[in-house]
Amino acid sequence: MSIKEPDRRILKHRLVPEHRVLSFEEAVGILKSLGVKPWQLPQISVNDPVVRLLGAKPGDIIEIKRRSPTGGVSIAYRLVVAFERRA
Amino acid sequence: MSFRVERFSEPFVIEKIIFGLLSPQEIRKMAKVTVLRSDIYEADGSPVVGGLRDPHFGAIEPGERCPICGNTREECPGHYGKIELARPVLLPHLGDTIYSLLQATCRRCGKLLLSSERIDYLLRIYRRLKEKWPRLAEVMVNNIVKEASDNKECPHCREKQFDIRYIRPIIFYERKPEGEVRLTPIDIRDRLEKIPDDHVLLLGINPKRARPEWMVLTVLPVPPLAVRPSITLETGLRAEDDLTHALAEIIRQNEKLKSFLTTNAPEGMIEDAWLTLQHVIAAYIDNELPNIYQLTHRRRRPLKTLAQRLKGKEGRLRGNLSGKRVNFSARTVISPDPYISINEVGVPVEIAKILTVQVTVTPHNIEEIKKYILNGPHKWPGATFVYKIRQDRKIDLRYQKNYRQLAEELEPGDIVERHLINGDIVLFNRQPTLHRMSIMGHIVRVMPGKTFRINLLVCPPYNADFDGDEMNLHVLRLEEAQSEARELLLVEKHILTPRYGGPIIGGRQDYISGAYLLTMKTEFYNLDEVSKLVSRSEKPVHLPEPAILKPKPLWTGKQIASLFLPEDLNFIGKSKVNSGLLKCDNEDCLNDSYIVVRSGKLLMGVLDKNAIGAEQPNNLLHIIALEYGESKARELLDSLFRVFIRTLEVKGLTIALNDIEVPVDAMREIEELIAEAKREIEELIRRYNEGSLEPIPGRTLEESLELMIIERLQKLRSNAGEVAIKYLNPFNDIFIMSKTGARGSDVNITQMASMLGQQTIRGKRITRGFRTRTLPHFREGDLSPEARGFIKGNFRNGLRPTELFFHAVAGREGLVDTAVKTSQSGYMQRRLINALQDLVVSYDGTVRDSWNNIVQFKYGEDGVDPSRTYHGKPVDINRVIDIIRARSSEGES
Ligand SMILES: [Mg+2]
Ligand SMILES: [Zn+2]
Ligand SMILES: [Zn+2]
Ligand SMILES: [Zn+2]
Numbered sequence: 007m008s009i010k011e012p013d014r015r016i017l018k019h020r021l022v023p024e025h026r027v028l029s030f031e032e033a034v035g036i037l038k039s040l041g042v043k044p045w046q047l048p049q050i051s052v053n054d055p056v057v058r059l060l061g062a063k064p065g066d067i068i069e070i071k072r073r074s075p076t077g078g079v080s081i082a083y084r085l086v087v088a089f090e091r092r093a
Numbered sequence: 094m095s096f097r098v099e100r101f102s103e104p105f106v107i108e109k110i111i112f113g114l115l116s117p118q119e120i121r122k123m124a125k126v127t128v129l130r131s132d133i134y135e136a137d138g139s140p141v142v143g144g145l146r147d148p149h150f151g152a153i154e155p156g157e158r159c160p161i162c163g164n165t166r167e168e169c170p171g172h173y174g175k176i177e178l179a180r181p182v183l184l185p186h187l188g189d190t191i192y193s194l195l196q197a198t199c200r201r202c203g204k205l206l207l208s209s210e211r212i213d214y215l216l217r218i219y220r221r222l223k224e225k226w227p228r229l230a231e232v233m234v235n236n237i238v239k240e241a242s243d244n245k246e247c248p249h250c251r252e253k254q255f256d257i258r259y260i261r262p263i264i265f266y267e268r269k270p271e272g273e274v275r276l277t278p279i280d281i282r283d284r285l286e287k288i289p290d291d292h293v294l295l296l297g298i299n300p301k302r303a304r305p306e307w308m309v310l311t312v313l314p315v316p317p318l319a320v321r322p323s324i325t326l327e328t329g330l331r332a333e334d335d336l337t338h339a340l341a342e343i344i345r346q347n348e349k350l351k352s353f354l355t356t357n358a359p360e361g362m363i364e365d366a367w368l369t370l371q372h373v374i375a376a377y378i379d380n381e382l383p384n385i386y387q388l389t390h391r392r393r394r395p396l397k398t399l400a401q402r403l404k405g406k407e408g409r410l411r412g413n414l415s416g417k418r419v420n421f422s423a424r425t426v427i428s429p430d431p432y433i434s435i436n437e438v439g440v441p442v443e444i445a446k447i448l449t450v451q452v453t454v455t456p457h458n459i460e461e462i463k464k465y466i467l468n469g470p471h472k473w474p475g476a477t478f479v480y481k482i483r484q485d486r487k488i489d490l491r492y493q494k495n496y497r498q499l500a501e502e503l504e505p506g507d508i509v510e511r512h513l514i515n516g517d518i519v520l521f522n523r524q525p526t527l528h529r530m531s532i533m534g535h536i537v538r539v540m541p542g543k544t545f546r547i548n549l550l551v552c553p554p555y556n557a558d559f560d561g562d563e564m565n566l567h568v569l570r571l572e573e574a575q576s577e578a579r580e581l582l583l584v585e586k587h588i589l590t591p592r593y594g595g596p597i598i599g600g601r602q603d604y605i606s607g608a609y610l611l612t613m614k615t616e617f618y619n620l621d622e623v624s625k626l627v628s629r630s631e632k633p634v635h636l637p638e639p640a641i642l643k644p645k646p647l648w649t650g651k652q653i654a655s656l657f658l659p660e661d662l663n664f665i666g667k668s669k670v671n672s673g674l675l676k677c678d679n680e681d682c683l684n685d686s687y688i689v690v691r692s693g694k695l696l697m698g699v700l701d702k703n704a705i706g707a708e709q710p711n712n713l714l715h716i717i718a719l720e721y722g723e724s725k726a727r728e729l730l731d732s733l734f735r736v737f738i739r740t741l742e743v744k745g746l747t748i749a750l751n752d753i754e755v756p757v758d759a760m761r762e763i764e765e766l767i768a769e770a771k772r773e774i775e776e777l778i779r780r781y782n783e784g785s786l787e788p789i790p791g792r793t794l795e796e797s798l799e800l801m802i803i804e805r806l807q808k809l810r811s812n813a814g815e816v817a818i819k820y821l822n823p824f825n826d827i828f829i830m831s832k833t834g835a836r837g838s839d840v841n842i843t844q845m846a847s848m849l850g851q852q853t854i855r856g857k858r859i860t861r862g863f864r865t866r867t868l869p870h871f872r873e874g875d876l877s878p879e880a881r882g883f884i885k886g887n888f889r890n891g892l893r894p895t896e897l898f899f900h901a902v903a904g905r906e907g908l909v910d911t912a913v914k915t916s917q918s919g920y921m922q923r924r925l926i927n928a929l930q931d932l933v934v935s936y937d938g939t940v941r942d943s944w945n946n947i948v949q950f951k952y953g954e955d956g957v958d959p960s961r962t963y964h965g966k967p968v969d970i971n972r973v974i975d976i977i978r979a980r981s982s983e984g985e986s
Contacts, residue, residue, distance in 0.1 A: 040939065045226040046946045072954075076965075080954040087229060 012055035023072040025056045028083075033067040036083055050084040057086055064088040113302030120314045124175035125149045125161050128315055131344040133333060145337050145344075150174055150318045171317025176343060178311055179350040180367050181278040185262035185375035185382055186400070187308045190298075192259045194285060194305050195276075197241035197296060200267070201252040203287025205295060206244035207237075215295055234297035262382045263371050278371070282309040313374065315340055335396040339377040339388050346370040421448055421568040427523075428559050430546035431738050434731050435598065436584045438521050438535035438566065439546025442473050445513040445539045448568045449477055454507045463500040465511045466490070473539065478510035479503070513537055513568060518578050520567040521547075523555040527922065530554035530590060530597060534582035549604070550730050551584055553707040554597050585727035588718045594962040595710030596718055596726075600702075600734060603746070605835040607737030608700040609670075610744050612654055614685045617647040622743070626653060629739040630732035650740075651695040657733035659721045663979035664690040664713055669702040669834040674823065688713065691979055702834025705734070710964035716972075719961070752825045753846040753889050759820040763813045763847060767885055770809040771878065777801055778876050798876070799858060803851060806883055810850035814843030821846065849884035849896070852903035858882050859899055870895050 016022055028036065037044060044067070050057055052064055062068060066086045074080040126149035133144050140146035151171035152159035159169040183191065198205055205212055215237060222230040245254050258266040258273065265276040285305035293300040321334035350366040352358075376388045379400035388396040403409045423444045430439055440448075454462055468475035470490045479488040479499060483506065493499065503509075513519070517537040526532060533554065540546060545564055552558065569575045580586075590597040600608065610616070611626070617640070618626065627634060634656045639646035671677060671686035680687050681697075688698030690713070698704075704713040718726035755763075780786040781798045788797040818839065821828070827845075831837040844850070852859060859882035865873040871880035879885070882899040886892045892900060931943040938956045940949035953959075955967075963969035 040937070040947065042945065042947060043226075045228055046944070048947060074954040076953060076955045076957070078955075080951060082950050087232070 012058055014059060016055055017059060022056060023070050025060060026069045026071075027060050027062045028067045028069055036067065044085050047083055047085040049087045052086055052088055062086045111302060113299070114304070114307040115314065116304065116307050117312050120173075120175055120312050123173045124312075124314065125172040126174040126315075128174050128176050128340070128344055129348070131341040131348070133337070133341065134331070145315070145333075145340055146318065146323070147174065150315075153318050153322070171319040173317060174315035176313040176315060176340075176347060178313060178370070179347055179354055180370070181282050181309045181311050182313075182371045182374045183263045183278050183281065184308050184310060185378055185385070188259065188262045191281065191285070191305075191308055192257065192265070193238050193242070194288065194296060195257050195265070195281065197238050198284065198288050198292065199247035199250060199252055200254055200284065202247060202250040203284055203292075204247065204249045204289060205237075205292040206241040206247060206254065208248040212292065212295065216291055219295055231297065234295070237295050238297075261384060262379075263375055264384075277367075278309050282306050282311075285309065310374070313343065335390075335398065336377075338390070339373075339380075339396055339398050342388060343370070343373050343377055346373050419567065421570060423448060423566045424563055426544045427547055427557060427562050427564050428542075428544040429549045431549055431735060433538055433546060433548055434536070435548040435550050435727060436536050437538045437548070438519065439540045439542075439544075440513060440519075440537050440566065441543050441545070442539055442541060443543065444566075445537070446471070446473050446475070448513045448519075448566075449510045450513065450517060450568060450570055452509055452511055454503055454505050454509060456505055459503060459505060462509050462511065463503055465509065466500040466503065467496050469496050474512045474514045476509050476511045480508040480510075482506045482508065513539065515539055518569055518575050518583070520569065520578065520582065521545075522565045522567070523557050523562065524565075525919065527556075528554075528590075528592060530587045531556075532582070533584045533587055534578035535584060548730075550598055550600065550707070550734060553599065553601065554587060554590075585723045588723050588726050588730075589715070589960040591958065591960040593710060594959045594964045594966075595708060596712070596715045597708055598730065599707030599709070599712075599714050600705045600737065601707055602835050603741050604734055604737050605702050605706060605833050606746050606830055607739075607741035608654075608705050609829060609833040609835070610746070611650040611737060611740040612695065612698075612700045613650060614699075616650050617641060618650065618653065619645055619647055623648050623653060625743065626736050626739050627656065629735045630657065631735075632657070632728075632732040651697075653736065654700060654733060655690075655694045657729055657736075658690060658693045658695065659717060659725060660693040662690050662693045662717065662721070663976050664688065664716055665975050666698075666712065667703060668698050668700075669706075670699060670832045671703075672832075675832075699833075701832075705737075706834060711969070715963075719963070746826050746829070748826050748830075750889065752827045753821070753842065755817045755820050755846050755889075759816055762816050766809060766812050766816065770805055774802055774805055774878060777805075781876075802876075802878065802881075803858065806851045806878055810843065810848055813848040814839065817843060817847035843887075845888045847887050849887060849892070849900065851878070852882040852884060852899040854903065854906050859902060861902075868895055868898065 017025075037047075040047075044065070047067065050068060052058070052062070057068065060068070064086050068084045068086060070082045070084060072080050072082065126147045127143065128145060128147070129143045130141050131144075132141055133146050135141055140148060142148075148157075148160050149172060151161065152164060152166040152169040155166065157166060158164070159166075159172075161172050162169055207215070215233075219230055219233060222233060246252070247254065256268040257276070258268060260266075265281060266273040267276055285308065288296075288305055290300040293305060298305065316336065321336040321340075323331055323333045323337065326332055346366065346369050350363070350370055353363045353366050372386050373388065375382055375385050376396075377398050380387055380395055380398040381401065381404075388398065390396060401408070406412060423440075425441065425444070433439055452458065452462060462476070465474055465476040466479065470477045475490075477490055479490065480486070481488065481502075483504070488499065490496070490499075515536075515538055518534050519537055520532055521535045522532040524531075531554070533551070535547075538546075545566065547555075547557070547564075555564070557564070569578055584598070588596050588598045620636075623636065627636075636648070636656075637652055640649045640652060641647040665680065666688045668686045668688055671682075671684070675684040675686045677684050677686055680689065685697060685699055688700070688704055689696045700713070703709055706712060706714075709715070714726065714729070717729060777786065777798060781794065786794060786798060788794050789800060792800065821842075827837065827842060829835070831839060831842060854861070859867055862868055866875060867880060867882070871877075875881075879895070882903070884892060884896040884899060886896050932940055932948055933942075934952045935941050938951050939947050940952050941947055957967050959965060961967075963972065
């Protein structure tokens with residue numbers, strides 16, 4: 007694992023959608039409205055460059071706003087996890 | 094509600110299944126016999142004691158009492174035996190797990206190659222994860238294995254660790270500085286034994302269920318005879334199951350090894366015998382492992398051992414659990430019947446008398462059911478069984494002659510097994526079942542004959558034709574299933590497909606020709622003809638005022654078609670014929686190639702593929718199904734479309750040789766085109782040979798020449814086609830079919846009338862055959878068009894021998910392509926289905942799997958059901974504008 011900070015410019019890249027760490031209250035609200043436990047969300051690695059730039063920790067929930075060709079803006083949530091799934 | 098007469102008790106519900114390994118103690122405890130002898134029967138035919146058919150395996154013969162449990166063969170569950178192995182043997186299918194265990198633990202002390210603090214820390218996390226987030230715990234394990242394996246020195250005992258090399262499935266080596274040393278199963282078992290329970294846990298294995306050393310067998314369980322039954326052939330000879338043969342081989346090897354060990358045989362012989370035992374046991378578990386000697390039947394057919402019973406299409410999982418043979422189903426050839434509804438299926442009487450439905454007798458249906466009983470099992474509509482509930486009696490009508498008495502005794506509450514009758518709903522399926530429209534609900538219509546009959550309009554969703562296709566029919570026996578099928582599976586519910594947002598059911602071929610012939614603006618019909626056509630729809634209609642009043646009242650075809658359209662329908666769209674000479678972008682078009690429907694009246698434009706065709710999104714049929722409902726669309730398909738067919742029957746549509754006959758002038762013109770192209774290509778070849786040809790950037794000289802030649806020949810073919818088409822009558826029946834989209838294309842016409850053109854293999858000119866030429870008819874190295882698969886002939890005048898050969902070569906490529914593609918896409922389909930089958934769109938619009946994990950936060954990111962769209966678009970702006978325009982102009986007038 008490299009210690010080097012990822013390049014901040016990736017946040018501006020057109021292929022990288024907008025990421026945001028949810029506050030605890032927001033996260034609880036989202037989980038409640040979806041009726042799921044955190045681990046039932048899709049996951050994202052702590053080692054993901056954007057996650058590292060945001061300084062998110064395992065257990066945080068990240069909101070991703072994507073531009074979708076069919077749905078305009080679509081919002082997805084991902085749980086930050088410490089361990090990556092094997093490919 | 095109908096219910097079973099046989100009553101089942103359901104004392105237990107399976108809550109979960111846990112997989113683990115059997116410990117040697119467990120194996121010994123459950124074994125009732127130790128097998129020592131590889132022969133199965135004594136000379137007198139009785140089973141050998143201590144052999145593979147020892148009576149202690151359980152009772153199997155009729156009347157036999159089990160020496161273990163005292164039951165007869167009906168009650169005895171069968172009992173395990175065991176083989177005590179002379180030396181331990183690896184379980185071959187666990188090789189990868191053993192490999193990672195060996196890598197992650199110390200070769201001396203057996204501990205995980207991580208510091209004690211790290212291990213304590215990880216254990217704490219692991220236990221917490223396991224409790225709260227079990228799936229994350231799985232992920233964690235992989236990372237622990239990776240982390241530990243990288244450590245080259247034991248943090249506990251400072252022992253240096255060596256790399257381990259694994260040759261699947263059972264051979265392990267350790268790479269020591271002095272060279273590679275083989276790890277025997279004994280070495281491996283010793284190491285696995287030393288791993289502490291806690292460390293095993295961190296490696297993703299529950300030590301209570303599966304201690305690592307149990308992956309190395311010291312005693313082998315022998316399954317009871319129910320698992321490996323022997324069969325008696327007609328000759329009276331006994332044939333044993335493949336598993337029994339494999340086990341016999343294991344015993345032979347094991348006994349051999351045992352005797353070597355007791356007689357202190359040379360080390361080499363012992364090693365060899367041990368290795369053979371490992372191979373044989375590996376083959377017993379999976380006879381298709383790499384680097385393993387296959388067990389065979391007398392040197393030929395490989396034995397079917399444990400893994401082979403489970404694996405593959407015919408295996409236990411795919412062959413007996415996810416798919417099995419079913420009752421209450423029928424299969425026969427299909428044939429067309431345009432006069433039944435698209436919702437119906439014609440079922441032969443013979444089949445209707447075999448397939449049955451259970452009905453409970455009530456005061457409301459008792460008279461009807463009495464009639465079935467009076468008819469008996471052999472006369473349709475009859476009944477085959479009566480269950481007298483009060484007397485708990487089952488009566489088979491085949492062996493019961495007094496139907497009258499049975500009918501009189503019938504009382505509410507009884508259950509009758511009656512024949513399939515008109516109006517029943519059944520499932521109808523054609524393989525390959527590639528999308529949900531491959532199984533749809535049809536209403537039964539019993540008819541004479543031996544084939545299933547379907548309306549031609551449902552051919553596209555099934556991808557069926559009538560060249561011998563067979564289809565399967567499944568009877569729905571429970572009311573719940575029947576009503577579900579009526580609401581969800583009925584054919585009319587599938588006119589619109591979720592695949593691309595368009596109608597998948599609709600006209601093809603003759604329906605399209607018929608629609609065109611009916612709605613052409615040159616055609617008028619007198620009252621007699623109108624009646625003849627319209628009567629086929631079996632729908633009562635009011636004829637409008639005729640388009641022409643004098644000298645005789647005449648109606649247009651468009652007026653006839655309009656009779657069936659929704660009254661307030663507005664639609665604008667281009668016809669398929671709107672191309673070539675009839676191309677026009679103006680709505681007020683004299684070519685009749687712009688469809689305009691106002692207030693349900695077809696005012697302009699012919700109906701063809703773009704109006705009524707299957708798989709044509711945004712056509713007339715699609716709009717009606719989408720905006721007026723599927724039952725309205727079905728009404729149209731069941732009425733107007735019959736009129737199309739009738740039109741075709743009345744007018745006739747046929748092709749003849751002279752439809753593709755090109756006059757001599759045209760042939761001369763084509764010859765000139767050919768000569769011109771040949772000249773140009775000869776010039777290209779000459780320049781290529783002398784090296785003055787300018788290559789295309791990024792291509793070699795040869796590639797450039799080929800590309801230029803192909804391009805020129807393509808131009809030649811299209812020019813030749815244009816010439817031929819110019820001279821042919823544009824209103825002959827071949828042109829009608831190709832222009833309306835009923836069948837065939839301009840290319841097909843060109844190939845028939847004018848020129849076949851270049852034949853290709855993988856998009857290139859044909860170069861295969863002999864070393865330097867395709868056929869002996871040509872000079873070596875000849876690059877001319879005709880030597881490389883160019884065909885200037887056509888189907889009408891016939892091909893020359895070399896041309897015919899090239900045509901066959903290219904045709905073969907097409908066949909091979911389709912064969913390869915279907916098998917490849919079939920496998921892809923299987924994997925996709927397995928991955929996606931239990932995803933569900935929940936009520937909140939999220940897509941979830943069976944564990945309620947979220948896969949998408951909104952179905953397809955937009956929450957849109959594609960079958961309710963205009964070819965993927967939830968709103969078609971042009972259509973909205975169009976409707977508003979139509980309505981406002983209506984208001985003006
Ligand atoms: Mg066929
Ligand atoms: Zn028994
Ligand atoms: Zn150690
Ligand atoms: Zn025009």
